[in-house]
Amino acid sequence: MAILIDGKSLSKSFLAKIRQELGEFKANNANFQVGLAIVQVGDRADSNIYIRNKLRTAGDVGINAKHLKFNRSVNESILIDEINKLNSDPKIHGIIVQLPFDSENSIDSDLIVNTVSPNKDVDGLHYANAGKILHGQVDKAFVPCTPKGCLELIKSTGVDLKGKNAVVVGRSKLVGSPMANLLKLNDCTVTICHSKTVDLPTICRSADILVVGIGKPKFVKSDWVKPGAVVVDCGINSVQSGEKNKICGDVDFEDVSKMAKFITPVPGGVGPMTVTMLLQNTLESAKRYYMNYEVDAQWKCG
Amino acid sequence: MAILIDGKSLSKSFLAKIRQELGEFKANNANFQVGLAIVQVGDRADSNIYIRNKLRTAGDVGINAKHLKFNRSVNESILIDEINKLNSDPKIHGIIVQLPFDSENSIDSDLIVNTVSPNKDVDGLHYANAGKILHGQVDKAFVPCTPKGCLELIKSTGVDLKGKNAVVVGRSKLVGSPMANLLKLNDCTVTICHSKTVDLPTICRSADILVVGIGKPKFVKSDWVKPGAVVVDCGINSVQSGEKNKICGDVDFEDVSKMAKFITPVPGGVGPMTVTMLLQNTLESAKRYYMNYEVDAQWKCG
Numbered sequence: 325m326a327i328l329i330d331g332k333s334l335s336k337s338f339l340a341k342i343r344q345e346l347g348e349f350k351a352n353n354a355n356f357q358v359g360l361a362i363v364q365v366g367d368r369a370d371s372n373i374y375i376r377n378k379l380r381t382a383g384d385v386g387i388n389a390k391h392l393k394f395n396r397s398v399n400e401s402i403l404i405d406e407i408n409k410l411n412s413d414p415k416i417h418g419i420i421v422q423l424p425f426d427s428e429n430s431i432d433s434d435l436i437v438n439t440v441s442p443n444k445d446v447d448g449l450h451y452a453n454a455g456k457i458l459h460g461q462v463d464k465a466f467v468p469c470t471p472k473g474c475l476e477l478i479k480s481t482g483v484d485l486k487g488k489n490a491v492v493v494g495r496s497k498l499v500g501s502p503m504a505n506l507l508k509l510n511d512c513t514v515t516i517c518h519s520k521t522v523d524l525p526t527i528c529r530s531a532d533i534l535v536v537g538i539g540k541p542k543f544v545k546s547d548w549v550k551p552g553a554v555v556v557d558c559g560i561n562s563v564q565s566g567e568k569n570k571i572c573g574d575v576d577f578e579d580v581s582k583m584a585k586f587i588t589p590v591p592g593g594v595g596p597m598t599v600t601m602l603l604q605n606t607l608e609s610a611k612r613y614y615m616n617y618e619v620d621a622q623w624k625c626g
Numbered sequence: 627m628a629i630l631i632d633g634k635s636l637s638k639s640f641l642a643k644i645r646q647e648l649g650e651f652k653a654n655n656a657n658f659q660v661g662l663a664i665v666q667v668g669d670r671a672d673s674n675i676y677i678r679n680k681l682r683t684a685g686d687v688g689i690n691a692k693h694l695k696f697n698r699s700v701n702e703s704i705l706i707d708e709i710n711k712l713n714s715d716p717k718i719h720g721i722i723v724q725l726p727f728d729s730e731n732s733i734d735s736d737l738i739v740n741t742v743s744p745n746k747d748v749d750g751l752h753y754a755n756a757g758k759i760l761h762g763q764v765d766k767a768f769v770p771c772t773p774k775g776c777l778e779l780i781k782s783t784g785v786d787l788k789g790k791n792a793v794v795v796g797r798s799k800l801v802g803s804p805m806a807n808l809l810k811l812n813d814c815t816v817t818i819c820h821s822k823t824v825d826l827p828t829i830c831r832s833a834d835i836l837v838v839g840i841g842k843p844k845f846v847k848s849d850w851v852k853p854g855a856v857v858v859d860c861g862i863n864s865v866q867s868g869e870k871n872k873i874c875g876d877v878d879f880e881d882v883s884k885m886a887k888f889i890t891p892v893p894g895g896v897g898p899m900t901v902t903m904l905l906q907n908t909l910e911s912a913k914r915y916y917m918n919y920e921v922d923a924q925w926k927c928g
């Protein structure tokens with residue numbers, strides 16, 4: 325049976341490190357603080373849950389998170405003005421835009437996401453951050469939280485990535501495409517698959533590292549998996565189980581556990597790491613700010 | 627024997643189309659003109675040859691190309707000022723920075739390339755353009771010229787890309803990485819390989835489409851190639867042949883021709899397409915400018 329890659333526990337240890345590091349910065353510099361702004365339009369129930377979780381976890385580690393909730397009537401130009409205010413606010417180091425919008429007006433989400441300063445884009449969605457990832461300049465970029473978390477989960481197994489065959493199923497800009505690039509930068513030979521891929525099972529069977537993010541419950545079966553592989557499941561699917569709804573991944577966990585050497589569960593795998601990586605990026609952003617500016621001059625002015 | 631993918635002749639037909647389209651724009655609008663600026667630092671012999679070729683070909687199709695040659699003593703801040711002038715010059719639609727620099731001073735080439743406005747970055751090297759490619763927004767981006775040319779060469783074979791297995795050997799930001807992304811966006815299942823890849827021959831043999839850009843003369847042999855594959859060779863290597871130097875690709879052309887269905891020669895394959903795609907991007911940039919602005923108001927002011 326596969327060894328569980330425990331995202332909950334890994335996430336906890338990352339959060340503890342973030343809290344500690346932040347505390348040390350504060351101890352050395354009375355003005356040091358880390359601020360995150362979450363921009364929401366409308367009142368989607370799922371967004372409300374995600375945001376509540378982000379606010380709570382940020383608070384737990386000592387990050388000042390601020391929720392800007394606009395009602396459904398807000399328009400694009402107001403939103404742009406508000407984001408520009410956050411861009412120039414020295415107390416804010418991370419800005420995220422909760423998608424999708426719940427709005428009366430048509431709002432171009434690409435435009436809004438790209439209005440966020442690339443230096444505060446802790447979701448890693450700005451073109452400039454995506455470009456730095458394509459160009460291999462991860463240290464200067466913000467990496468999107470889900471693939472960043474997946475990479476940490478893979479690394480936590482201790483498996484050496486160099487020269488390994490990695491297969492990524494899914495090519496979205498949020499999950500699959502940046503994941504493939506991260507694995508490439510970690511010296512894997514990477515194959516990226518999608519709904520037009522022919523004979524997906526055979527391709528998956530070539531993977532030493534298999535990352536799946538497609539949004540299809542229990543899609544990947546044990547006979548798609550090479551014995552000994554590391555399997556990471558990004559899927560979050562709600563399926564009916566008796567009277568209730570249950571969350572499951574894109575991988576058939578029970579079945580694939582028989583074949584893989586390491587596997588992430590759903591829930592408790594990639595999910596918890598995603599929020600943690602957001603906070604990691606936010607701390608990283610504050611540190612870059614702190615390194616690049618005259619801290620005392622800047623932090624006092626806010 | 628493989629069918630030759632004739633880059634010279636494809637390039638000629640693209641250039642003819644560019645010339646014609648540009649002529650039509652001019653006929654409809656007396657003020658329409660397309661401008662390209664080439665920024666060079668120092669006096670490298672290879673750069674001089676490349677630039678001469680670009681200037682000549684631009685002139686042939688009716689693009690006004692301007693060569694800004696700075697001497698080796700120029701510094702970063704002067705270069706930034708000059709690029710900013712070009713960024714705001716309404717007669718200039720494309721700006722390219724010839725790399726590598728030949729300079730006395732240390733100049734950060736990433737900084738200089740990213741000083742070029744993404745709207746005029748016809749080499750497709752700005753982070754924002756790379757990011758749009760990663761995000762699948764090719765229509766809003768400028769795609770780097772070599773992979774863009776390779777894609778046209780592949781498409782010229784008439785092979786349907788959807789669901790094909792593509793293997794890209796090389797992961798550079800200029801060639802391999804954008805190439806892999808373009809093939810992904812064209813519905814190939816894409817594997818990207820590099821110097822840490824284990825058992826490259828076997829992976830190459832799985833390719834319906836094989837693109838090689840590594841800088842190793844005649845590296846890829848016929849037994850690495852699936853019968854019937856499309857093989858595109860980006861390599862430009864200078865090798866001694868008797869008394870003289872000869873140019874050859876990364877693929878052993880004679881040998882691989884026995885196995886592939888379609889193959890690009892070197893020279894006469896990818897090379898000619900690269901300059902042509904630069905001019906295609908420059909015309910595209912001028913068209914975007916023309917679409918987005920009050921042409922008469924803008925073009926006269928220059």
Ligand SMILES: NC(=O)C1=CN([C@@H]2O[C@H](COP(=O)(O)OP(=O)(O)OC[C@H]3O[C@@H](n4cnc5c(N)ncnc54)[C@H](OP(=O)(O)O)[C@@H]3O)[C@@H](O)[C@H]2O)C=CC1
Pocket residue numbers: 470493494495496497498499500517518519520521524537538539540558559560561574594595598
């Ligand atoms: N854990 C977390 O915090 C997060 C989890 N997720 C979850 O990850 C999953 C993917 O999310 P996301 O990338 O945003 O989703 P998208 O819908 O944007 O992308 C899905 C991708 O999967 C591919 N795909 C769909 N069906 C198949 C199939 N049958 N075979 C092969 N490929 C297929 C699609 O291919 P094509 O491009 O051809 O359409 C597409 O590239 C979802 O379950 C989502 O809930 C997402 C974000 C965060």
Ligand SMILES: NC(=O)C1=CN([C@@H]2O[C@H](COP(=O)(O)OP(=O)(O)OC[C@H]3O[C@@H](n4cnc5c(N)ncnc54)[C@H](OP(=O)(O)O)[C@@H]3O)[C@@H](O)[C@H]2O)C=CC1
Pocket residue numbers: 772795796797798799800801802819820821822823826839840841842860861862863876896897900
């Ligand atoms: N036709 C044209 O107009 C152009 C042609 N070129 C030519 O294309 C080729 C590649 O250029 P470029 O991408 O800029 O070069 P780079 O040197 O930047 O990248 C070379 C890539 O090839 C990989 N590589 C090197 N050796 C091997 C090997 N033995 N097996 C597998 N992969 C290997 C490297 O891997 P790793 O990352 O692990 O080091 C790297 O990713 C060159 O010949 C260049 O002259 C380039 C640009 C324009």
